[in-house]
Amino acid sequence: MEVIILEDADEVSQVAASIVADIINAQPRAVLGLATGSSPRGLYRELCSRVQAGEISFAQASGFALDEYVGLPREHPESYASVIAREIVGPLGFDPHHVHVPDGRAANLAAAAQEYDDAIRAAGGIDVQILGIGTNGHLGFNEPTSSFASRTRIKTLAPQTRKDNARFFDSLEDVPTHCVTQGIGTILDARALVLVAQGDTKAASVADAIEGPVTSFVPASALQLHRHATVVIDVAAASRLQLAAYYRHTYPNKII
């Protein structure tokens, strides 16, 4: 795992955007895994600036959202289908037909989740999966004790996650109770993982994920099993890492 510690959230966005930009420039038809939430917003904004500057293009790329709430109408402003359309597909210039979001309103949710996982495989797999991390260590909506072998499926949201996400809704009661999320196994199948985190509210889960034991109790610790995982964080999110000085040394002194 490569851990990149940067001074602030802006630098996190720039460095993470460069990782994604390099992949898209090398493979214009790349398949992206798209996280929502507040953590990757700056990364998407930075990619948008580079699209506007003519440095990169997502016109031929495709995308698969990481997760979706169960039960929210697609048109609800906080459904991930809406967020992805508003904050990613439009600004980055994806072909909307090439960006997929799990169906959280399907009559048969389990079957739709399986079809979604199959569609990722049929597309050739994800080239780069963008990730955030929950304060409880979740990845996507894979809550603590999610199996590392799990595939896209229905999950019950943890009380902490509903509390954390209540800021996007009028009240805690309005936060859905269930979701459909790519599984940890699905995420680990991606050829590259890029996790971004900012702020001290993520410091504990970041430290557990990077330096703690590999355990389903901290779903993001599954990154330790991946051959090409990069964690891009600011100093606040890195504040509980024991080997922070080492990571700060390795990044500028990298031999490629």
Ligand code: GLP
């Ligand atoms: C959310 C999302 C995740 C996200 C995480 C952290 O609920 N489902 O994909 O990475 O929790 O969210 P945020 O980036 O808003 O802190």
